[in-house]
Amino acid sequence: MGTESTRVLLERAGMLTLQTGNLLNWGCLRKKCPATPSEEVRDCIQKTLTEWSSKIGQDQNQETLEVLECTVAQAIEKINPEERDELKVSAKLFIVGSNSSSIRDAVDLACSALGVAQLDSVIIAPPPVDDGTNLSLEYLQPYWKELENLVQNKKIVAIGTSDLDKTLLEQLYLWAQVKPSSNQVNLASCCVMPPDLTAFAKECDIQLLTHNDPKELLCEASFQEALQESIQNVKANEWIPLWLLRYSVIVKSRGIIKSKGYIIQAKRNAS
DSSP: OOOHHHHHHHHHOSEEEEEOOOGGGOHHHHHOOOSSHHHHHHHHHHHHHHHHHHHHTTOTTOOOOSEEEEEOGGGOOOOOGGGGGGEEEEEEEEESSOOTTHHHHHHHHHHHHHTOSOEEEEEEEOOOOOTTOOOOHHHHHHHHHHHHHHHHTTSEEEEEEESOOHHHHHHHHHHOSSOOSEEEEETTTOSSOOHHHHHHHHHTTOEEEEEOOOSOSSOHHHHHHHHHHHSTTOOGGGEEEEEEEEEEEEETTTTEEEEEEEEEEEEEOOO
């Protein structure tokens, strides 16, 4: 379990950035195959917090910081610049409790964690909408504009979407300056690709990919539970996850995953 000093640091900080590092370096996770993507995320958060907390306890003079960096040092793995051209670095970004301005923070942190100047592709999962509200182009526009800025600033090469039907994908395509290069389809909700979506994607050179992520990969309650279980007496209900980014590094020539990890940012809402 966690330490008293970790709890004190969390009570004084305003922000927490959690990085798992390369999960392929984690022996304990290698042996265990999570049943769902949500279970994997929660497992990673818990193990990272526990490991980080145990190290904090060894340094009682730990400086109080506004932004706490929670990482497992031995799992951090930067890309060798000499190998960069042989690798494809992709990310999927899930906005949980923040706005479009967080996208730049997420991409900057991913680039920094991996030691690269840009990501080859970023897919954005539709941010959660209020109950009874349908996802619309107007709702997506500020998020897409932020991604477009990052493409223009050469931080991302290609940008894509997730779970858009043909109508919404077409609206986004016609409006966008930087066109979506891909759209992920959840095969849990449709066993066969919708014909109208397939036809439109082929016509506009949009790659259709499949995924098995739930609509809400990390909810507020799940994050708080992982925090509570990892660190004793922490005021977990004060912490709200803002966004989650999952990255993967693939060797282009062989199609194998060299690295995979999560970066999560949370904010403390103290009453």
